Amino acid sequence: MTATTTPAPLGALVRRRTALGRLRWAISDAAALTGRNLLTYVRLPQLVVFSTIQPIMFVLIFRYVFGGAIQVPGASFVDYLMPGIFVQSVAFGAVGTGIGLAEDMGKGLIERFRSLPMARSSVLAGRTLADLVRNVFVVFLMVVVGFLVGFRVGTGPLAFLAGILLLLAFGYALSWIFALVGLGASNAETAQAAAFPTLFPLVFASSAFVPVETMPGWLQAFAANQPVSVTVDAARALMTGGPTTAAVLQSLAWTVGMLVVFAPLAVRRYRRAT
Amino acid sequence: MTDAAIVLEQVAKRFGDVQALDGLDLTVPAGTVYGLLGPNGAGKTTAVRVLTTLTRPDAGHARVLGLDVVDRPEEVRAVIGLAGQYAAVDANLTGRENLRLMGRLTHLPRAAIAERAAELLERFELTDAADRPSRTYSGGMRRRLDLAAALVHRPPVLFLDEPTTGLDPHSRRELWSIIGELVREGTTLLLTTQYLEEADRLAGRVAVIDGGRVIAEGTSAELKSQMATTVLALAFHEPAAAARAAELVTPLATAPALVEGTDVEVAVDDGAQTLVEALRLLDRAGLVVASVALREPSLDDVFLALTGHRAAPTGDDRPSADHSELALTGRKPR
Known part of the structure; x- marks a missing residue:
């Protein structure tokens, strides 16, 4: 019989790592976990299907049910609507980051990962990167749906692409907020329940579906300046025309700000041994 | 010092009101199997989590291979x-994918991972699945x-936290034989269990822990x-007969008899002689004995003698009945 479990020599296991070696391992660990998380989406396509059905329903409802009653200045409603839908999709997609982490914790997988000689950032990096890839897929699908219901790009392909990248980056930053929520939740249901009360006001009291000017004055102050509105305004300007600079800069500032604050907080939360 | 693979020195850990570890000392020589035995809440899992x-830990020192x-x-x-x-495996990945993922996360050379995964699947009889x-x-x-x-990167020190809790007797024995093989190959193993039979069967040395500290070792x-x-x-x-019998035989014993349903167990000094006396007493009282046996004390009896209470696993986690495990289901003595 081959001694398949004979322990390896200690020297081979305990290697002093250089900074470069550590970085290489951190990247390799994150890539391995990104692959694992994406494989889950392939194995359980319902996870992706559910996160795409909802925005498709929103498109259809707003386009064909509410749309006729909503007046937007200077544009057809479908052109106004679709950038909002894109941002909504990535924002709701970010909740999946928290749910996925809470699920892994519940199953004891995070415990196992924490006992392995892995980079401490890799579980979170792997999760958020996989969710970014999923968001790319969902947004692509929503673009197709948008074109099918009459959405037209009013600027150019590059500006359109810039808009897509901007809102994907925004969704990625949101993922880190929900990573923190997910790590603090005892199970997937709690993570979901904790996420939506924060997300709903941001998504609906925003410029995503209706012009902020139609809201009561006290709400406008919030709705006009909160990160979802800012990002929707920026994406809308890049895709359908209008002044872009201020909105794009504000959205980028939010994205960078959220990453700078919440990524370290989430990693710290992950590291913290209980 | 170099011979000890695992050392815990006065390790303490508190969670809120619960003192999970209370000055735990432990030394596990390299290449041996060490059993950490105790009931739920004794601090076994916390000790493993520290290691x-x-x-x-709040206080004390813990070292693995120094x-x-x-x-x-x-x-x-x-x-x-x-x-x-x-079992912390990813339910959505196949067995092979799970092991390959572990290979990558423990930084095995990429070329070696597939072979290692196949080798372990073969060895653990999972190739078909x-x-x-x-x-x-x-x-x-x-x-x-x-x-x-847990074995993908051939770790020299292995921790198994209640490896067979919740398994049926057949699967437990299967796992035991695998664990037995590991040990023969030189892995140092710290095993926690609430099954006395498991510690008895697998571990060379056993520490009995209760309230976060070692109460007996050897x-x-x-x-x-x-x-x-x-x-x-x-x-x-019937239980009534058992209760009455317990009263009758207690004067013959070194400790009060324990009653569990229709079973009575009592620790005695001179087995054969006491058996005869006990049966005589019971017969005179008109009690019908369904079965009688003399047995060596189990680790459970040791636990009872050391702590004054039985190692009582909760709920359905307890192993299904072998005789040696019957004693495990007991409640605190009255």
Whole structure:
């Protein structure tokens, strides 16, 4: 019989790592976990299907049910609507980051990962990167749906692409907020329940579906300046025309700000041994 | 010092009001199997979590192969394997994918990973199921996969936290034989269990822990010899008879008899002689004995003698009945 479990020599296991070696391992660990998380989406396509059905329903409802009653200045409603839908999709997609982490914790997988000689950032990096890839897929699908219901790009392909990248980056930053929520939740249901009360006001009291000017004055102050509105305004300007600079800069500032604050907080939360 | 693979020195850990570890001392020589035996809440899992860098101790020192778990956690993680109470494998990945993922996360050379995964699948008799999602596995298969996952990088020190809790007797024996093989190959193993039979069967030395500290330590033979008595086990047809019998035989025993349903167990000094006397007493009282046996004290009896209470696992986690496990189901003595 081959001694398949004979322990390896200690020297081979305990290697002093250089900074470069550590970085290489951190990247390799994150890539391995990104692959694992994406494989889950392939194995359980319902996870992706559910996160795409909802925005498709929103498109259809707003386009064909509410749309006729909503007046937007200077544009057809479908052109106004679709950038909002894109941002909504990535924002709701970010909740999946928290749910996925809470699920892994519940199953004891995070415990196992924490006992392995892995980079401490890799579980979170792997999760958020996989969710970014999923968001790319969902947004692509929503673009197709948008074109099918009459959405037209009013600027150019590059500006359109810039808009897509901007809102994907925004969704990625949101993922880190929900990573923190997910790590603090005892199970997937709690993570979901904790996420939506924060997300709903941001998504609906925003410029995503209706012009902020139609809201009561006290709400406008919030709705006009909160990160979802800012990002929707920026994406809308890049895709359908209008002044872009201020909105794009504000959205980028939010994205960078959220990453700078919440990524370290989430990693710290992950590291913290209980 | 170099001979000890695992050392705990006065390790303490408190969670809120609960003192999980209360000055725990432990030394596990390299290449041996060490059993940490105790009931739920004794601190077994916390001890393992400290040693596997998952929990920071409040006080004391813990070292694995001379590496301090607080100062050098990354190096500790490189030399340990952990398989837990709950089979921590990804249900959506196949067995093979799970092991390959472990290979990558423990930084095996890329070229070696596939071969290592195949080797472990073969060894743990999972080859046929290797390419099925592990959510389709039985409980025993998942545990085997979990154990295999802990072995991918050939760790010299292995921690198994209640490896067979919740398994059926057949799967337990299967896992025991695998664990027995590991040990022959030189792995240092720290095993926690609430099954006395498991500690007896697998571990060379056993520490009995209760309330976060070691209350007895030695080989299982040494622990048993601490109680130089025999156990007289009687069974009756109805609980009332058992209760009455307990009263009758207690004066013959070294400790009050324990009643569990229709069973009575009592520790006695002179087995054969006491047996005759007990049967005479019972017969005179008109009690019909369904079965009678004299047996060597089990580790459970030792636990009872040491702590004054039985090692009582809760709920459905307890193993299904072998005779040696019957004693486990007991309540605190009255």
